Amino acid sequence: MYGSGRIISALLVFVGLVTFPIWYNAGKAQQPPVLQMPAAEHPECVRDVLYMRTSHMVLLNEWRDDILRKSGPRFGVTTGGVRYERSLQKGCMSCHRDKQNFCAQCHVYTAVDPNCWDCHLEPTSEEALLSWTNEEVILNEEVILK
Amino acid sequence: MNKDRRDFLKLAGVTVAGIGASSAFHALLSGEAAASGLRRAGVVKTKAETRLGMVIDINKFIEHRGLAQRCIDACHSIHNVPDFANPDHQVKWLWTDKFEHVFVKDTHYRQAEKLQGTPVLALCNHCDNPPCVRVCPTRATFKKADGVVAMDYHRCIGCRFCMAACPYGARNFNWLDPRGKNERGNPLIRKLNRRYPTRTIGVVEKCNFCAHRLAVGELPACVEEAAAYEAIFFGNLNDPQSAISQVLREKFTITRRGSLGTRPSIFYIV
Amino acid sequence: MIEKAFQGSKGYWIWIACLLAVIAVGGWCYAQQFTHGLGVTGMSRDVSWGLYISQFTFLVGVAAGGLMLVLPYYLHNYKAFGRITILGEFMAIAAVVMCLMFIIADLGQPMRAFNVILHPSPQSIMFWDMIVLNGYLALNLLCGWAILHSEYKGVKYANWVKPFIYLSIPWAVSIHTVTAFLYAGLPGRDYWLTAIMAPRFLASAFAAGPALLLIIALVLERNTLFRVGQMAKDKLVTIITYAAIINFFFLACEFFVAYYSQYPSKMYTKDYLFFGLERDGLIFNNLVPYMQASVVIGVIGIALILMARSRKSDLLLGVSCAMIFLSLWIDKGLGMVLGGFVPNPFGQVTQYYPTIIELGITAAVWATGGLILTILYKVAISVKLEKGL
Known part of the structure; x- marks a missing residue:
């Protein structure tokens, strides 16, 4: 083959480059995420665990479109009868207060980079203890019922 | 739009653009476009039950000089509006400008003195069209x-x-990162509302009529701030019984650039 | 066929290297804009579109201008354009690519650009602009390449290409009409709110596009064995002259409406662009020298191009085309978009000056267009010369 030396060496370099992620990570066992349960003030999540693992982003988009465009309800009720706010910032994060543990761990592991936190505010460490307690949610409910 | 004109448009759509384009034209006039202003050109006959609007009493703001600023502060702190010093990059949901700027009437020979140069609140007009x-x-x-x-x-x-x-001029673009810092190293959003x-x-971004507050039965932040002075009225314009309808019936009000056909929902008492 | 682009003289490669250098610098500028936001440009809340969108608007015209070659050749069987029609089609490709790049450069959230397709909004003219521009790009790629390839093979192009060629003719009109409608459908901007916007866009496009093409063709004649042919040149001169005159006629109509009616908001922007606008004792006139020059250069250009034709002088022809092109570039690639934002909704004036970064990105987009044009023309000319066409 004419110019075989150049072609073969170039091919080798090419194969080496495209397989870079495989051999770079070879031998390093990746630790699957270990999640902590949130504080026990709410006994259950808005949907079952399996659904939340696979489709929480779908749910968040549904909430957003329903509330923003159709003035949908701001609150929902779980199957177990617990009321929750349909909101990432004010709902999800009021139980799962540790963004690092709750969001980032899996997102890093699966190499997805959602841009939620470009706009939404994560709970601060003090806030995780102080604000967004049940009281505040109940207050809002009263306003609605009125 | 009367029936003849509508038929003409339909016909024109078919003739000019052919069958395919005509179906797109129909889609334009119904369904998808329902949310756009085209509906309000008269194509859809039903009248919306609710049309939220606002009446701003300029006189009350002349009487209470600091009130406008308090309304702005209330709005901007609740909505985490960044404070860009550069006027080219400013983000404003609610702000004041001189009367003769908010109501551009530079051909008007002489304006009432109390209005000349007086700061008037401006915000998104939540136009009907x-x-x-x-x-x-x-x-x-x-x-x-x-x-809204x-x-x-x-x-x-x-x-x-x-x-x-x-x-x-009610729309603001985030030319730079709103979570960034100014030249003096202070955050552009002074205190985050978490x-x-x-x-x-x-x-x-722009004023959203405090949709998030309305949803939980609260009034828009600026309206609440001005409530004690009866300087801003807020409510359903399409409900003849509402307080705002009452005000509109009784007082002489003006809107900004009414001739453009946008049908603003913000009215001003002069 | 594409291999022709990789066989060139030293001059060809130096030219490519220069373009790549400009693209690299502009790429760095864009990286700055991407990280820090559009705040690195000279745009503001009052003048919220700047150089990018004005260049985009102008280049839509350049793309549509190719029509003036395609239409006589395919519809009226005007044989003299046989050699240069492909140049018109390829110029349209480069121009549309530049248009799309300018739009992306102007987006605050370029990563979300596909939302336009994800959430189609037929009530928005921008949605239709997206469709017509991408459609026009596809049509020209298809027709241009298919026709050139058949020439390369020494056969007539296949019959299936014909409908696409015919479709590309009204499509060219549509791209510039829809682009004009972006502006002409806004109730609050009096300078743009004019039914003559689309016709004027087309007139200036049919002058600027062929003018640019003729300049490039003359450069090619200088440096290669490629010949445009005197008949084609004369015809192009006629087209450019008429289109440029009609453009100025439309401009005159605009002036008449504004100044005879004395309708204030119709006069303000024209005052700002051509004479200077007074506000609170200050005169705002940063575009006046350019806009006045645009008219003067354009009128002289028209006079010169007629002279060039009668004297059969290629140099004069090139110069006059360059003048007409420059005149129309200033008028539409600068004044049209920027002027529309003056005065702002509060009757006040904010003047716009592009920043270095903005100019760098703009230059890089033009260089990319130049690169695409160079490669496509290299292929086309090589094929034509090889086949003795």
């Missing part, structure tokens, strides 16, 4: 059933067509 909604290529800006012209910041691509379309998001770089 909003050009911004019409031009948005992603429906990131849309008209809600209650008449709202935005979905997740969807905005930052093309700024709405800024060119808005005749009221119950409301910020916006991100490269999206357009």
Whole structure:
């Protein structure tokens, strides 16, 4: 083959480059995420665990479109009868207060980079203890019922 | 639009653009376009039950000089509005400008002295026939059933067509990161309201009539701030029994650039 | 066929290297804009579109201008354009690519650009602009390449290409009409709110596009064995002259409406662009020298191009085309978009000045267009010369 030396060496370099992620990570066992349960003030999540693992982003988009465009309800009720706010910032994060543990761990592991936190505010460490307690949610409910 | 004209348009659609384009034309006139201003050109006959609006009493703001600023502060702190010092990059949901700027009437020979140079509140007009909604290529800006012209910041691509379309200068673009810092190293959002998001770089934002407060039975922040002075009235314009309808019946009010056909929902008592 | 682009003289490669250098610098500028936001440009809340969108608007015209070659050749069987029609089609490709790049450069959230397709909004003119521009790009790629390839093979192009060629003719009109409608449908901007916007866009496009093409063709004649042919040149001169005159006629109509009616908001922007606008004792006139020059250069250009034709002088022809092109570039690639934002909704004036970064990105987009054009023309000319066409 004419110019075989150049072609073969170039091919080798090419194969080496495209397989870079495989051999770079070879031998390093990746630790699957270990999640902590949130504080026990709410006994259950808005949907079952399996659904939340696979489709929480779908749910968040549904909430957003329903509330923003159709003035949908701001609150929902779980199957177990617990009321929750349909909101990432004010709902999800009021139980799962540790963004690092709750969001980032899996997102890093699966190499997805959602841009939620470009706009939404994560709970601060003090806030995780102080604000967004049940009281505040109940207050809002009263306003609605009125 | 009367029936003849509508038929003519339909016919024109078929003739000019052929069958395929004509079906697109029909889609334009119904369904998808329902949220846009085209509906309000008369194509759909039903009248919305709710059209939220506002009446601003300029006299009350002349009497209470600091009130406007308090309304602005209330609004901007609740909505995490960044404070860009550079006027070119400013983000304003609610702000004041001179009367003769808010109501551009430079051909008017002489204006009442009390109005000359007086600061007047300006905000999104939540038009009944909003050009911004019409031009948005992603429906990131849309008209809600209650008449609020709202935005979905997740969807905005930052093309700024709405800024060119808005005749009221009510739209703001995040030219720089709103979570950034000013030259003196202070955050642009002085104190974060942790119950409301910020916006991100490269999206357009504006007043949302406090849709999030209305949803939980509260009044818009500026209205609440001005409530004690009866300086701002807020309510359903389409409900003849509402307080705001009463005010509109009794007082002489003006709107900004009424001749443009946008039908603003913000009225001013002069 | 594409291999022709990789066989060139030293001059060809130096030219490519220069373009790549400009693209690299502009790429760095864009990286700055991407990280820090559009705040690195000279745009503001009052002048919310700047150089990018004005260049985009102008280049839509350049793309549509190719029509003036395609239409006589395919519809009227005007044989003299046989050699240069492909140049018109390829110029349209480069121009549309530049248009799309300018739009992306102007987006605050370029990563979300596909939302336009994800959430189609037929009530928005921008949605239709996206469709017509991408459609026009596809049509020209298809027709241009298919026709050139058949020439390369020494056969007549296949019959299936014909409908696409015919479709591309009204499509060219549509791209510039829809682009004009972006502006002309906004109730609050009096300078843009004019039914003559689309016709004027087309007139200036049919002058600027062929003018640019003729300049490039003359450069090619200088440096290669490629010949445009005197008949084609004369015809192009006629087209450019008429289109440029019609453009100025439309401009005159605009002036008449504004100044005879004395309708204030119709006069303000024209005052700002051509004479200077007074506000609170200050005169705002940063675009006046350019806009006045645009008219003067354009009128002289028209006079010169007629002279060039009668004297059969290629140098004069090139110069006059360059003048007409420059005149129309200033008028539409600068004044049209920027002027529309003055005065702002509060009757006040914010003047716009592009920043270095903005200019760098703009230059890089033009260089990319130049690169695409160079490669496509290299292929086309090589094929034509090889086949003795």
